[in-house]
Amino acid sequence: MSLAVELGQSLFYVLVFPGFAFLFGYALVAEYADRKLYARLQNRVGPPAVQPFADFLKLLSKESIVPEDAEGTIFEAAPIVALAGVLTPILYVPIWSVEAVFAFQGDLIVVLFLLTIPSFALIFGGWHSRNAFGQVGTVRTLTQLFGYEIPFFLACLAPAVAAGTWSVSGIASFVGTRPLYIPVFAIGFAVALLSLQAKLERIPFDVPEAETELVTGPLVEYSGRKLALFRLTKDVELVVGAALLSALFLGGPYPAGAIADVGSTAGAVIGFGVFLVKTLAIVFVLTVLRAVLARLRIEQLVSVFYLWLVPLALIQLAVVGVVGTTEVIP
Amino acid sequence: MGKLLEWARSASPWILHLNCGSCNGCDIETLDSLMPRYDLERFGVLKKDTPRHADVLVCTGPVTRQMEPRLERIYEQMPEPKLVVAAGSCAASGGVFQDCYSCHDGVDEVIPVDMYVPGCPISPEALIDGLVRLLEESGEGGKASRLRERSEGIFEDSDAPAGVIDDEHVADT
Ligand code: SF4
Numbered sequence: 211m212s213l214a215v216e217l218g219q220s221l222f223y224v225l226v227f228p229g230f231a232f233l234f235g236y237a238l239v240a241e242y243a244d245r246k247l248y249a250r251l252q253n254r255v256g257p258p259a260v261q262p263f264a265d266f267l268k269l270l271s272k273e274s275i276v277p278e279d280a281e282g283t284i285f286e287a288a289p290i291v292a293l294a295g296v297l298t299p300i301l302y303v304p305i306w307s308v309e310a311v312f313a314f315q316g317d318l319i320v321v322l323f324l325l326t327i328p329s330f331a332l333i334f335g336g337w338h339s340r341n342a343f344g345q346v347g348t349v350r351t352l353t354q355l356f357g358y359e360i361p362f363f364l365a366c367l368a369p370a371v372a373a374g375t376w377s378v379s380g381i382a383s384f385v386g387t388r389p390l391y392i393p394v395f396a397i398g399f400a401v402a403l404l405s406l407q408a409k410l411e412r413i414p415f416d417v418p419e420a421e422t423e424l425v426t427g428p429l430v431e432y433s434g435r436k437l438a439l440f441r442l443t444k445d446v447e448l449v450v451g452a453a454l455l456s457a458l459f460l461g462g463p464y465p466a467g468a469i470a471d472v473g474s475t476a477g478a479v480i481g482f483g484v485f486l487v488k489t490l491a492i493v494f495v496l497t498v499l500r501a502v503l504a505r506l507r508i509e510q511l512v513s514v515f516y517l518w519l520v521p522l523a524l525i526q527l528a529v530v531g532v533v534g535t536t537e538v539i540p
Numbered sequence: 541m542g543k544l545l546e547w548a549r550s551a552s553p554w555i556l557h558l559n560c561g562s563c564n565g566c567d568i569e570t571l572d573s574l575m576p577r578y579d580l581e582r583f584g585v586l587k588k589d590t591p592r593h594a595d596v597l598v599c600t601g602p603v604t605r606q607m608e609p610r611l612e613r614i615y616e617q618m619p620e621p622k623l624v625v626a627a628g629s630c631a632a633s634g635g636v637f638q639d640c641y642s643c644h645d646g647v648d649e650v651i652p653v654d655m656y657v658p659g660c661p662i663s664p665e666a667l668i669d670g671l672v673r674l675l676e677e678s679g680e681g682g683k684a685s686r687l688r689e690r691s692e693g694i695f696e697d698s699d700a701p702a703g704v705i706d707d708e709h710v711a712d713t
Contacts, residue, residue, distance in 0.1 A: 245581075254579040260551070261584050267548035268595070273619035275592065343590075425589040433592040433619040 223311045228300050237445035238262040243490060244448070244497045251501040262445070266438050274434030281338035288335025289432070289439035295327025296446045303453045304379045304462045306482040308386070313379040318370055321378060321454060322363060328443050329355050329409065335440075336428020347427020350418040350508055354408060357515035358415070362405035364523035368398040369458045372530045382457040386464025394533050398526040399459040401519045406451045407496055408515070410444060414503035417511055448493060456488035549595070549621070550675040552584040556594035556618070560611050561643060562601030563636075565661035566628035570598055573664035580668065591617040596671065599653075602630040602637040603644040615651045625670055626653045629660040636660070 223229055241262040249256025276282050302317035304310045310317070329351060336348040370376055372391060373384035385391050408415035418427040432440060456462060463481030506514065557570050574580050574587055588594045591614045603611055615624070626647040629635035634645030647653050657670040 249579070249581060252576055254576045255582045256579075257581050257584060258551075264548045264551035264584060267545065268552040271545045271548065272595075272621070275617075275619050421589040426593070429593075430590045431592055437593060 223301065228305050228311065230297055233297055233300055233446050233449060234442070237442060237449050238266070240449050240452075240490070240493050241445045244493055244500075247494065247497045248501050251498070266442065269438035269441070270435045272434040274436050275431070277339060277341065277431050279340040280431065281340070284334050284338040285431075286436065288331040288338075289436045289443065292328040292331035292335075292443040293439050293446070295324050295331065296443050296450055299324045299450050300453065302378055303450070303457050304382045305453070305485050306463060306478040308379060308383045308463065310379045313377055315380075316376040318366065318376045318378050318381070318458075322366060325409070325447070325451065325454070326355075326359065328447055331443075332428045332440070335432070336430075339428070339431035341431045343424050343426075344428050344430045347418045347420070347424045347430065350420075350424075351411070351428055353508060354411070354415065354418060354511060357512045358405040358408035361401050361515055361519035361523045362409065364520065365398040365402040365405065365526065366454075366458055368523070368526045368530045369395060371527065372534055378454070378457050379462075382462030382464070385459070386461030389461065389465070391533075392460060394529060395459045395526070397522055397529070399455070401523045401526065402455055402459065403492070403495060403499075404519060405515075406455065407499055408511070409451065410448055410496070412496065413500045414506050415511055416505055417508045420505070448496070449489060452489040452492035452496075453485070455492055456485065460488050462488075553596045553623075553671065553675055554586045554588045554594050555596045555598050555625075555671075556588050556591055556614070557598045558600070558611065558614060560599050560601040560607045560631070560647065561604035561637070562628060562630060566600035566630070566659075569659075569661045569664055570600060570627060570667060573667050578664045578668065580671075583668075583672065585671065591615075592619065594618055595622060596674070597622065597624045597651075598627050598667075599624065599631050599647045600627045602634045602640070603647055603650050605642055605644070608644065608650055611647070611650050623654045623674055624651060625655045625657060625667075625674065627657045627667060627670075628662050629658060632656040632658060 225231060239262075242257070242259055245261070246256040246259075276285055299321040301312045302310045302314075302321050304313070333348050333351050333355075336344040336351065339345075369381045369385060369391075372394075373381045375381060375384070385395070404415075411418055418424070419429070420427060424430075429437065429440060463484050465484070557567070559567050571587075572578065574585070591597075595618075597615060597618060599611065601607075615622075624647065626632050630637055631647045634640070634643065637643045638645055644650060655670045655674040657666050659666050
């Protein structure tokens with residue numbers, strides 16, 4: 211393959227599919243699904259399908275204020291950094307085939323690292339807005355970060371240990387070809403789902419936003435296109451987080467591999483369909499959690515993560531160890 | 541592109557609800573319109589908590605003297621383009637608080653108002669009607685009268701009276 215072709219292909223991956231353009235569209239679809247389902251669960255009609263797009267466009271066209279006291283550069287850079295941080299990991303998560311587009315040994319660590327960037331961007335942006343509400347919200351974001359990251363990492367460790375690889379694609383094909391492992395990972399999956407919910411700062415873990423007392427926390431001073439980028443970041447993070455969980459715990463594009471040859475076009479189409487079904491199912495679960503639970507206080511949140519989810523994640527690792535050494539699953 | 545932006549603006553009005561000394565009747569009705577029975581989210585309306593995120597300021601009450609600087613401040617904090625709805629008889633004219641020593645006679649003595657929603661208290665239907673009409677109008681290239689007058693600099697001085705209430709800007713009850 212000539213250099214030009216390879217470069218063009220890489221650019222296509224980054225900018226169109228599965229990179230920017232696809233993620234942008236899919237994130238808006240996911241936001242719509244999330245808001246519509248949330249409204250239906252509350253017995254409301256809910257927004258029309260184009261609503262997320264209209265919101266995004268309107269915010270882009272509005273005035274974007276930088277407060278006088280704010281640290282201008284950091285305040286303006288934060289949303290861009292956050293968006294870049296969540297757009298990148300999709301390149302390492304398998305979507306339509308067993309291999310992700312830029313898979314390499316150890317990409318799981320890169321993905322987990324990149325997924326923490328939006329939280330840090332939010333922390334820097336919120337803190338440097340120099341708004342009292344923003345700063346209190348930032349402190350809570352930070353407290354919450356230490357709560358959910360550890361169980362999230364531990365939970366993601368379980369499939370990696372079972373598969374004996376640090377590559378997301380490798381783990382997906384390991385779990386996909388041995389579907390009996392999916393129930394083994396049940397505890398880890400639950401822990402990862404709850405941690406993802408906290409990462410996204412959604413109810414019941416939306417203490418940093420807490421609109422009744424902190425008027426949306428770190429985002430309080432953001433307006434116009436900077437707010438639009440932060441909202442898009444949240445949506446993309448939802449999609450990418452769901453894609454990561456589906457690859458790690460549910461076997462990614464499998465069982466498409468069993469139906470058609472994964473390398474072929476038919477296999478790719480079926481694999482992509484399976485990807486959509488699995489990610490939307492995860493979004494569905496997260497929405498139901500958001501609709502049926504009430505917000506925790508910050509200290510309750512920390513104790514939920516340290517007293518319940520961390521031990522559960524450790525139990526999951528032990529279960530994986532036992533299953534692996536006794537070789538009950540071929 | 542202009543058409544698309546106009547559509548986006550009128551399809552996604554986020555409101556900030558501000559109590560400027562109302563008796564709470566209008567506030568309950570405003571929140572009522574966001575509840576399942578009326579569900580303003582059908583029209584893309586979301587209730588926002590900070591003026592920085594909002595497009596439409598829904599004010600209730602006659603504006604007490606205590607509230608006046610705060611109302612001005614919050615109005616200034618909202619990013620352009622912004623619209624103001626005076627919800628309830630008090631917000632439109634002072635209502636039962638007219639000539640009260642501690643109150644203004646309506647929101648338009650403090651900030652420019654784009655739409656008056658009458659009623660004591662307003663009914664959710666009236667508020668929805670007011671919002672929809674306001675958005676129809678502001679969608680047409682920002683033709684709401686306030687926007688026109690703003691560009692002519694009439695409201696540079698916040699002491700200036702903010703236009704008269706004409707039929708065109710009063711929602712049906
Ligand atoms: S208009 Fe009536 S209900 Fe509304 S704030 Fe005034 S007195 Fe209360």
